Amino acid sequence: xxxxxxxxxxxxxxxxxxxxxxxxxxxxxxxxxxxxxxxxxxxxxxxxxxxxxxxxxxxxxxxxxxxxxxxxxxxxxxxxxxxxxxxxxxxxxxxxxxxxxxxxxxxxxxxxxxxxxxxxxxxxxxxxxxxxxxxxxxxxxxxxxxxxxxxxxxxxxxxxxxxxxxxxxxxxxxxxxxxxxxxxxxxxxxxxxxxxxxxxxxxxxxxxxxxxxxxxxxxxxxxxxxxxxxxxxxxxxxxxxxxxxxxxxxxxxxxxxxxxxxxxxxxxxxxxxxxxxxxxxxxxxxxxxxxxxxxxxxxxxxxxxxxxxxxxxxxxxxxxxxxxxxxxxxxxxxxxxxxxxxxxxxxxxxxxxxxxxxxxxxxxxxxxxxxxxxxxxxxxxxxxxxxxxxxxxxxxxxxxxxxxxxxxxxxxxxxxxxxxxxxxxxxxxxxxxxxxxx
Numbered sequence: 115x116x117x118x119x120x121x122x123x124x125x126x127x128x129x130x131x132x133x134x135x136x137x138x139x140x141x142x143x144x145x146x147x148x149x150x151x152x153x154x155x156x157x158x159x160x161x162x163x164x165x166x167x168x169x170x171x172x173x174x175x176x177x178x179x180x181x182x183x184x185x186x187x188x189x190x191x192x193x194x195x196x197x198x199x200x201x202x203x204x205x206x207x208x209x210x211x212x213x214x215x216x217x218x219x220x221x222x223x224x225x226x227x228x229x230x231x232x233x234x235x236x237x238x239x240x241x242x243x244x245x246x247x248x249x250x251x252x253x254x255x256x257x258x259x260x261x262x263x264x265x266x267x268x269x270x271x272x273x274x275x276x277x278x279x280x281x282x283x284x285x286x287x288x289x290x291x292x293x294x295x296x297x298x299x300x301x302x303x304x305x306x307x308x309x310x311x312x313x314x315x316x317x318x319x320x321x322x323x324x325x326x327x328x329x330x331x332x333x334x335x336x337x338x339x340x341x342x343x344x345x346x347x348x349x350x351x352x353x354x355x356x357x358x359x360x361x362x363x364x365x366x367x368x369x370x371x372x373x374x375x376x377x378x379x380x381x382x383x384x385x386x387x388x389x390x391x392x393x394x395x396x397x398x399x400x401x402x403x404x405x406x407x408x409x410x411x412x413x414x415x416x417x418x419x420x421x422x423x424x425x426x427x428x429x430x431x432x433x434x435x436x437x438x439x440x441x442x443x444x445x446x447x448x449x450x451x452x453x454x455x456x457x458x459x460x461x462x463x464x465x466x467x468x469x470x471x472x473x474x475x476x477x478x479x480x481x482x483x484x485x486x487x488x489x490x491x492x493x494x495x496x497x498x499x500x501x502x503x504x505x506x507x508x509x510x511x512x513x514x515x516x517x518x519x520x521x522x523x524x525x526x527x528x529x530x531x532x533x534x535x536x537x538x539x540x541x542x543x544x545x546x547x548x549x550x551x552x
Contacts (some may be wrong), residue, residue, distance in 0.1 A: 116422045118144045119203075120429075121233060121242040123225045123377055126153020128409035128421025129248035130211050135429055137217040144242070145218055146225035146235050149335055151211040152204075154250050155418040161207060163291055165200040166271075167443045170298035178441055181482055191299050194274050218219040227379030231404055234379075244404055246428055247385075247392060248421065251372035251410035256283065260344030264368040267292070276301055277364035281350045283341050284313035287442050289369035290324070296443035298331050304334040304361050306341055306352055313442065317503040319489060324448050324505050327485050336361075361407055374411045389413070396429040437521040441510035449513035452501030452520055457493060464494040468550025472506045474543075476537040483507035488546040490516065490526070497525040502543075512543055528549045 120136040122129045127146035133145040150157050169191075179186045212220075223236040232241045251264035267288055276299055282289045285307030297303045302317040305312070312335060313321040325335055341356040349362045374391045385403045391413030398406045406428040409421030417440055426432045439451035458465045472478040472486030486506020492499055502516030519529055526547050534544040 115232070115239040115241055116144075117499075118142045118240065118242040120144070120220075120246065121146070121240055121245045123233065123245070123250055124153060124248035124250055124409075124411075125151045125211070125215075125220070126248060126250045126409065126421065127155050127418040127427045128250075129153065129246070130215055131176050131422045132246055132408065132425030132429065133218045134214045135426065135431065135482045137215075139398070143218045144221060144240060145215065146221045146223065146233070146240075148222070148224045150208065151215070151220070152208050153223065154252075156207055156211065157204060158271055158496060160418055162200045162204055162271050163267075163295070164443050166196065166295045167291065167445065169196045169199065170295040171445050173298045176302055178482065193276050193299060196299070197274050200271075204285070214302050224378070226377055227383035230383050230402055242404075244406065244428075246398075246424065246425065247377060247400075247407040247411055248409050249375045249411045251374050252417060253368065254371045254373045256341060256370055256429055258341060258343055260346075261368065262349055263344045263346065264366040266368055269366065270365075270367055278302060279363040280365045280367060281303075281306065281348075281361055282367045282369055283350065284369035284371070285335065285337065286314060286369065286371060287440075288371075289367070290328070290442060290444050292367060292369065293333050293335075294328060297328070297331055298445065302334075302363075303332075303461070304336065304363065306336045306339050306350065306361075308338075308340055310338045310503070312337065313448065315454075316442075316448065316450050317489060318456060318502070318504040320448055320450070320487065322447070323485075323487055324442075324444060327446065327505075334361075346519040364493070372410060372416055374413055376411065377448045394426075401437050434521065437517050439513045439517040441513065445509065446483065446506050447509035448503075448505045449509035450503045451517045452499065453491060454501060454503065455489075458491055458500060465499065465500055466492040466494050466550045468492065468546040468548065470542050470546040470549060472539075472542060475539065475542045477509065478542070479538050480537065481507065486542075488512070488542045490543070490546045492526045492547070492550040497527050498523065499526055499529075501549075504543075506539075506542075508539055515540065515543055 118305035119141035120143045122133040122145040136143040225233045225235045228234045252506045279302040282305045285305045293303045293305050311321045312325050339352045341352045351360045385400045392407040394407050394412045410416045441449040468490045470488050473484040489503045491501040499520050529547050534540045
């Protein structure tokens with residue numbers, strides 16, 4: 115049996131970054147991965163999707179070239195080339211992960227627990243003082259007739275040719291990113307969402323703004339609809355306002371969230387599982403001493419950067435996970451951090467709201483990216499920021515100012531007094547905060 119200080123199961127962002135940190139701390143570290151370094155995020159999720167999103171953004175911008183005084187003709191999308199670029203980006207980053215894991219023993223194979231502190235990989239036994247489970251998640255599937263006729267995001271990302279039409283079941287982050295991307299490439303897209311608004315969990319005002327923008331671009335979005343079956347043909351049947359309706363397409367994408375992937379042998383190890391996820395405390399420790407679980411597998415926050423942060427917590431490097439921003443890489447982007455206005459109201463909080471539209475910003479006008487909104491929520495008494503929500507160009511970058519302020523306990527008044535460069539999109543955030551407190 116081989117002995118280590120730290121064993122990490124799963125080489126996604128949470129796993130490989132945690133393993134690299136452990137090795138940097140001088141710990142003898144091993145990481146087990148059954149497929150490719152980088153996990154779902156790098157190989158079949160975050161990174162390839164963002165590469166496609168950038169190509170979609172370029173396509174949309176080029177169609178507007180004459181707005182900027184640039185004449186062009188004969189614009190077309192070569193999706194095979196788009197897909198090849200995506201694969202090249204993934205391959206380059208995978209090589210970077212291998213470099214980051216220098217000093218870590220990488221073992222390829224399925225890891226399973228055969229005891230409380232023992233894992234088996236390829237018939238070899240390993241043990242460690244600390245075992246960190248980082249096995250991620252897989253696409254969820256609705257339990258409906260014909261579900262086998264749909265594809266998941268993994269299959270969609272492997273396509274080298276696009277269909278003429280697609281139905282996307284689910285208007286969450288994954289569904290809306292693909293809707294935005296595919297529409298930009300000329301696919302006729304219909305999104306069917308169960309909730310009354312897309313992006314459940316986001317501030318409803320921001321979600322509504324994105325929905326209206328994408329509808330104007332030609333995405334058909336159906337909300338408050340329950341999918342009941344997928345039939346050969348391919349036809350999706352759903353119920354909306356007590357009426358059964360249907361829509362046909364060449365391909366149906368199932369994008370209804372993700373479910374944790376649990377390693378084998380958790381029962382033998384004594385690790386507790388509830389509602390399909392590993393139970394952990396605030397330190398990411400399971401109920402078994404020495405065994406931890408980070409990322410999607412514990413079901414707390416299914417974001418790659420959350421997994422990385424949880425890994426740092428498991429190693430005792432950081433403690434505060436109260437502020438975790440998230441972003442949707444549609445065109446335009448959406449981003450959120452902290453409480454939504456709906457949650458503030460539900461909690462009975464006394465809060466102030468500040469909003470500023472992109473159209474009023476000089477940089478946004480110069481860029482020709484005037485669709486968007488920044489919304490901030492501020493505690494009425496302390497002026498600490500409760501939440502921030504953005505729909506618009508570079509939302510994923512702009513949200514970080516709000517996230518940093520929240521994490522550091524910086525008040526809105528301090529941000530108001532902070533000089534922001536002009537012209538810049540950051541002024542939109544600044545103006546929204548000013549509106550909240552003055």
